[in-house]
Amino acid sequence: MTTASLRLALVGAPNTGKTSLFNRLTGSSQKVANYPGVTVERKSGGFVTPEGRSVTVLDLPGTYSLRGRSPDEEITRDIVLGRFDGEAVPDLVLCVADATNLRLTLRLVLELKRVGRPMMLVLNMIDIAKRRGVTIDLDRMSQELGLPIVTAVAVRKGGVDELLQRTDEFLARSHEATASEWATPTIADLKAAQREADRIIAAAVTLPTKPDTLTNRIDSVVLHPVWGLVILAVILFVMFQAVFTWAQPAMELLSDGFSALGQLIHDLLPESWSLLQSFLQNGLISGVGSVIVFLPQIIIIFLFILLLEDFGYMARAAFLMDRIMGGAGLHGRAFIPLLSSFACAIPGIMATRVIDNRRDRLTTILIAPLMTCSARIPVYTLIISAFVPATSLWGFVNLQGLVMFGLYAAGITSALTVSAIAKFFLWRDHAPAPFMLELPDYKVPRLRSIAIGVLNRAKMFLYRAGTTILSMMVLIWFLASFPTAPAGAEGPAINYSFAAMIGHALEPLLRPIGFNWQIAVALIPGMAAREVAVAALGTVYSIEGGKEAAEQIGQVLAQKWTLATALSMLVWYIFAPQCASTLAVIRRETGGAKWMVVTFLYMLALAYAASFLTFNLAQALGLH
Amino acid sequence: MTGDPNCSQDNLQDIRLGHADRGFVGKIIRLDALVTGSSLSPQELEQRLVEMGFVEGARVEILHEGTIRRDPIAVRVDNITIALRRSEAMAVIVE
Numbered sequence: 076m077t078t079a080s081l082r083l084a085l086v087g088a089p090n091t092g093k094t095s096l097f098n099r100l101t102g103s104s105q106k107v108a109n110y111p112g113v114t115v116e117r118k119s120g121g122f123v124t125p126e127g128r129s130v131t132v133l134d135l136p137g138t139y140s141l142r143g144r145s146p147d148e149e150i151t152r153d154i155v156l157g158r159f160d161g162e163a164v165p166d167l168v169l170c171v172a173d174a175t176n177l178r179l180t181l182r183l184v185l186e187l188k189r190v191g192r193p194m195m196l197v198l199n200m201i202d203i204a205k206r207r208g209v210t211i212d213l214d215r216m217s218q219e220l221g222l223p224i225v226t227a228v229a230v231r232k233g234g235v236d237e238l239l240q241r242t243d244e245f246l247a248r249s250h251e252a253t254a255s256e257w258a259t260p261t262i263a264d265l266k267a268a269q270r271e272a273d274r275i276i277a278a279a280v281t282l283p284t285k286p287d288t289l290t291n292r293i294d295s296v297v298l299h300p301v302w303g304l305v306i307l308a309v310i311l312f313v314m315f316q317a318v319f320t321w322a323q324p325a326m327e328l329l330s331d332g333f334s335a336l337g338q339l340i341h342d343l344l345p346e347s348w349s350l351l352q353s354f355l356q357n358g359l360i361s362g363v364g365s366v367i368v369f370l371p372q373i374i375i376i377f378l379f380i381l382l383l384e385d386f387g388y389m390a391r392a393a394f395l396m397d398r399i400m401g402g403a404g405l406h407g408r409a410f411i412p413l414l415s416s417f418a419c420a421i422p423g424i425m426a427t428r429v430i431d432n433r434r435d436r437l438t439t440i441l442i443a444p445l446m447t448c449s450a451r452i453p454v455y456t457l458i459i460s461a462f463v464p465a466t467s468l469w470g471f472v473n474l475q476g477l478v479m480f481g482l483y484a485a486g487i488t489s490a491l492t493v494s495a496i497a498k499f500f501l502w503r504d505h506a507p508a509p510f511m512l513e514l515p516d517y518k519v520p521r522l523r524s525i526a527i528g529v530l531n532r533a534k535m536f537l538y539r540a541g542t543t544i545l546s547m548m549v550l551i552w553f554l555a556s557f558p559t560a561p562a563g564a565e566g567p568a569i570n571y572s573f574a575a576m577i578g579h580a581l582e583p584l585l586r587p588i589g590f591n592w593q594i595a596v597a598l599i600p601g602m603a604a605r606e607v608a609v610a611a612l613g614t615v616y617s618i619e620g621g622k623e624a625a626e627q628i629g630q631v632l633a634q635k636w637t638l639a640t641a642l643s644m645l646v647w648y649i650f651a652p653q654c655a656s657t658l659a660v661i662r663r664e665t666g667g668a669k670w671m672v673v674t675f676l677y678m679l680a681l682a683y684a685a686s687f688l689t690f691n692l693a694q695a696l697g698l699h
Numbered sequence: 700m701t702g703d704p705n706c707s708q709d710n711l712q713d714i715r716l717g718h719a720d721r722g723f724v725g726k727i728i729r730l731d732a733l734v735t736g737s738s739l740s741p742q743e744l745e746q747r748l749v750e751m752g753f754v755e756g757a758r759v760e761i762l763h764e765g766t767i768r769r770d771p772i773a774v775r776v777d778n779i780t781i782a783l784r785r786s787e788a789m790a791v792i793v794e
Contacts, residue, residue: 139750139751140750142746176778176779178752178777178778178779179750179751179752179779182750262742262745262746262749265746265749265750266749266754266755269749269752269754270754273754282778290780291762294762294763294773294780295763298762298763298773299763300764300765300766300769301766303766304766390782393782394763394765394771394773394782395765395766397765397770397771397782397784398765398766398767398768398770398771399766399767402767407771407782432738509737509738509739509744509747509783509784509786509787510771510782510783510784510787511747511748511751511781511782511783511787512781512782512783513751513779513780513781513782514773514780514781514782515780516780
């Protein structure tokens with residue numbers, strides 16, 4: 076038993092701090108993958124106990140019961156029951172409970188007990204419970220439940236020592252699983268279990284005479300019918316201003332670093348190796364560099380999302396938005412997936428699994444790509460900084476930030492409109508799905524957990540920059556460099572390349588919306604990832620205009636594009652289905668190509684129509 | 700809200716939680732999911748309500764209301780807070 080590593084599974088209701096416990100146990104040794112055949116995130120990690128035994132931990136999706144109402148909850152049920160193909164049965168089930176809020180978890184514990192697996196109850200956030208005056212008679216509760224209980228403070232260093240020790244003790248003994256008595260509970264079962272849970276709580280827990288009023292006091296402002304919405308708007312506004320202004324110094328540093336590196340490589344190589352020089356400096360370093368520059372912004376946006384989630388605000392936002400989104404045919408729960416789509420539509424679309432009604436989920440998936448994802452930021456910032464002056468309005472609003480805010484607002488408005496239209500045409504007879512959500516007590520955000528979360532996202536982004544984007548950059552450099560210009564040819568060499576041929580072929584189609592052939596060339600690799608278009612424009616223009624231009628793509632664009640073209644390009648990027656991975660995820664999540672094709676076509680049609688309008692209107696207004 | 704139940708109340712004390720105002724404090728008498736405006740089947744709605752802690756005898760208090768048509772509502776059920784729409788809260792009979 077000591078040689079093989081112990082398999083531990085974390086189970087618990089939402090908001091019990093299960094993820095921070097997982098983060099505390101496994102630190103940065105986490106692997107995030109997908110369960111085979113489904114798109115539910117599989118989070119695993121490992122640690123070594125004080126006595127040197129190795130343990131692998133599986134963080135199962137949060138659930139209130141084993142009924143399995145959504146794909147996530149089915150995974151939890153099937154793994155706990157040992158029915159999941161390709162996943163070993165856990166040796167020990169750790170049921171995580173919020174010590175301040177035991178009612179719902181204890182019912183789940185009673186249900187899990189019927190499964191018959193070796194189990195331990197972890198009372199997390201015991202420090203908060205103590206501070207609030209909740210006293211728990213652990214011996215009594217352990218006796219009533221017939222389970223070992225440990226307390227933990229996942230957010231504090233050393234807060235899981237007891238858990239580690241008890242895991243060692245558990246390993247020292249041998250454990251037999253008993254036969255599972257679990258069957259899908261009926262209403263009567265659920266009620267009986269809840270009554271039993273309430274009885275145990277009454278016997279073992281003393282609640283404070285004065286309940287926690289802080290959460291209530293915060294909520295009376297944050298959930299206020301008027302002030303609540305004002306606060307939500309302010310939070311979103313600050314978030315987008317921050318993405319624009321806070322990230323600036325770090326971005327300039329990265330950008331300067333990459334151009335210095337490119338120049339260094341250029342100078343180190345002998346002049347006779349001009350092809351390699353050009354490949355390394357213009358293709359590789361400036362290409363990848365121009366994407367990595369946006370890392371600070373991605374970190375800031377995820378920092379905001381994770382902070383708000385950890386604080387407990389996300390559920391409140393869903394509460395505030397439920398009716399407003401309901402007017403557009405959306406479920407309140409769609410708010411979190413849609414908000415995640417501001418970072419990237421892929422996690423957003425994957426997060427729609429919390430919506431258990433299929434039609435609500437499809438609507439959310441259809442419009443998630445309209446939310447301004449972080450991959451659009453490079454394109455937006457490039458064009459905005461080239462064409463919009465950095466003046467400030469009324470002393471505190473940055474005009475560039477305001478335009479950015481406008482682009483986000485346009486994305487949101489169009490998403491709501493599309494949703495309303497979809498509701499009207501696709502499922503007219505569809506009654507709204509229920510909205511039922513626990514509003515957890517506010518908690519001080521757990522910085523370590525957030526740091527791990529942000530780090531994971533940053534890694535994912537860098538991985539993308541290092542693989543997909545890198546290979547696309549090599550491809551576009553190749554397309555833009557070959558075939559080489561014939562000897563004695565006039566004009567820039569790129570005019571003779573494959574890229575020019577493709578660009579010229581597409582140009583007639585894109586001319587009505589103001590795009591030149593260089594944009595047409597950049598849009599092709601931009602299908603792999605939106606931000607590649609920026610690097611592609613850089614490559615196309617820098618090869619055309621010499622090495623000075625590579626450092627200032629924006630300046631070049633300001634010279635070569637009219638304002639009408641720039642605006643048309645911005646509008647194009649609000650709508651265009653320029654992301655192959657998003658389309659692939661839609662296909663996977665909806666179980667077929669149909670909705671992927673629908674998404675691609677409707678977004679393309681919207682993009683073309685909106686850009687056509689914008690370009691012609693701008694020209695009519697004389698914006699050249 | 701469609702299918703607004705015509706209050707088949709057993710006695711004058713019983714109210715459907717979906718009709719109650721902010722600040723209402725009461726106790727759950729029973730669940731009756733047969734006539735609500737919810738899109739869920741009565742059985743599924745009842746199961747979900749029980750899973751969220753809405754069981755007979757629990758103390759409920761309406762803490763907050765949404766902006767539009769005072770919907771959804773945030774309900775304190777014993778010592779947890781659940782947000783739900785009034786159409787689903789219709790299944791909860793309180794006194």
